[in-house]
Amino acid sequence: MGYHWLKWVTPNQLTLARIVAVPALILLIYLDRPVANVVAFVIFSLAGLTDYVDGDLARHRGEVTRLGRMLDPIADKMLVSAALVMLVAMGHAGAVPTILIILREFAVSGLRQVAALDGVEIPAIKAAKWKTVSQMLATGPLLLNHDPFGIPLEATGRIVLWAATALTLWSGYGYFSAYFQRRAAP
Secondary structure: OOHHHOOOOOOOHHHHHHHHHHHHHHHHHOOOOEEEHHHHHHHHHHHHHHHEEEEEEEEHHHOOOHHHHHHHHHHHHHHHHHHHHHHOOOOOOHHHHHHHHHHHHHHHHHHHHHHHHOOOOOOHHHHHHHHHHHHHHHHHHHOOOOOHOOHHHHHHHHHHHHHHHHHHHHHHHEEEEHHHHHHHHO
């Protein structure tokens, strides 16, 4: 894919943009007004797109860095977790799936630290990318909770959030399984 239009932007800048978007997203969700919800949805969607573009751009340009490999999943977790926690606080998302998602994120982050100490590298698994996509697909409709055009977006988002939670837990299992398999290997 050509990224000529991004010639002045680095992949790490796109990742940092996702992090910088979080405070604005929190404020907009807190305002809980139809216009603020739409703006929050647009910011969240654009930030979500940078998750795809930054990695693809880094690989395309040969600019994969340790900093980028570290910041990318952190930016994803910050974006999704902040949005979901605020949506729970405003009554637009379920607390249980949100808690399960956040607990999985802590568990996998802790596992990766232990793996690094053990000298075991756990590369990102395919299910983790789908996990992030599913979380973003669930969060989008929840942000538009005023149900424009008579479409029950909040109800749809709540259902998709449970599906995202199942995929999130499954991908967490994948990381733990990969760790124990690599650790047991000679």
